[in-house]
Amino acid sequence: MQAGGSFGCVVITGASAGLGAEFARQLAPRSARLVLVARRVSLMETLAQELRAQQPACEIRTWGCDLREAAAREALLPVLKAETPDLLINNAGLGDYGEFETADWEKVNAMLQVNITALTHLAKGLLPELIARRGAILNVSSLASLLPIPDFAVYAATKAYVTSFSEALRIEMKPHGVRVLALCPGPVRTEFGQVSRRSPDGPGMPAKKSFYVPKEQVVLETLTALEKGRARVYPALKTTLAARVISAMPLCVMRLVMGMRLRR
Ligand SMILES: NC(=O)c1ccc[n+]([C@@H]2O[C@H](COP(=O)([O-])OP(=O)(O)OC[C@H]3O[C@@H](n4cnc5c(N)ncnc54)[C@H](OP(=O)(O)O)[C@@H]3O)[C@@H](O)[C@H]2O)c1
Secondary structure, eight states: OBGGGBEEEEEEESTTSHHHHHHHHHHGGGEEEEEEEESOHHHHHHHHHHHHHHOTTSEEEEEEOOTTOHHHHHHHHHHHHHTOOSEEEEOOOOOOOSOSTTOOHHHHHHHIIIIIIIHHHHHHHHHHHHHHTTOEEEEEOOGGGGSOOTTSHHHHHHHHHHHHHHHHHHHHHGGGTOEEEEEOOOOOOSSHHHHHSSSTTSOOOOOOGGGOOOHHHHHHHHHHHHHTTOSEEOOSHHHHHHHHHHHHSOHHHHHHHHTTOOOO
16 A cells, blocks of 8 residues: 555455445545456446547456356456455445345355455455555445344344454454454445335335445545554444444344344
8 A cells, every 4th residue: 555545456245236336436546456257248348438538547457257156266367466455345234134044055055154254254365465565455345234124134144253253353453554344334225225125016125225435435544544554444423423333232122123123
């Protein structure tokens, strides 16, 4: 990482949509090179063209990869290592809204593979480069990581892993000068809500409209937190307050609240 919060090379997973694409937009003016990773290459290419026109000094590469697949990740890692990244943004992720009993195993497994295994695999694979460059890892977790959430049980548990892993890795990486930040957003309008549904008009995670935070604000506050070397960021005051309340809740109260299982 260079002075003033600028970067040599940034790897962003899940850059074809939502928060990942927004990270690319906000980082292009501050980076020499972006490497965008997701399955939908055409969406990333469209984004890359837009960013190349706005920021000719920033090189943008796209790489199609299904992060669920171990072999695809193994093929991706040497490519990413050769780019000598100084920031890894582990952003790709998905949810599945509904009871665990009736969940489709393929989707549950996709959540485990993308949200947990791929995030850990890329962090492990790129650590030597990140240590050499005294770089940073930004793991995209969720406010949901603080709560066991019925109807979102596996998703919330995958994010509990991400927050816990990030906190521990941050301590291990401190002597190496590598920053590790966990981003824990509340609801954000992206494709996430639609992908989480089990059918196009099926129920989704209940969240009040007023609780949503624009993706531009989420990314801006996150990049500021990264510059400041923070451990965790809950973008927007309302999310920070919610995190404080949740964290202060005795387990018996949390069980009572979550037992209400508000559905949409
Ligand atoms: N939106 C929210 O309310 C919210 C709240 C808290 C946390 N988050 C977290 O924020 C992160 C970004 O989500 P988002 O809201 O931006 O959702 P999104 O719009 O659905 O974007 C998800 C991204 O992940 C990529 N992805 C999913 N499965 C993949 C796979 N198998 N291989 C490679 N890439 C894959 C998608 O790309 P392709 O489909 O092209 O592969 C897409 O670029 C996720 O980790 C999510 O859990 C979101």
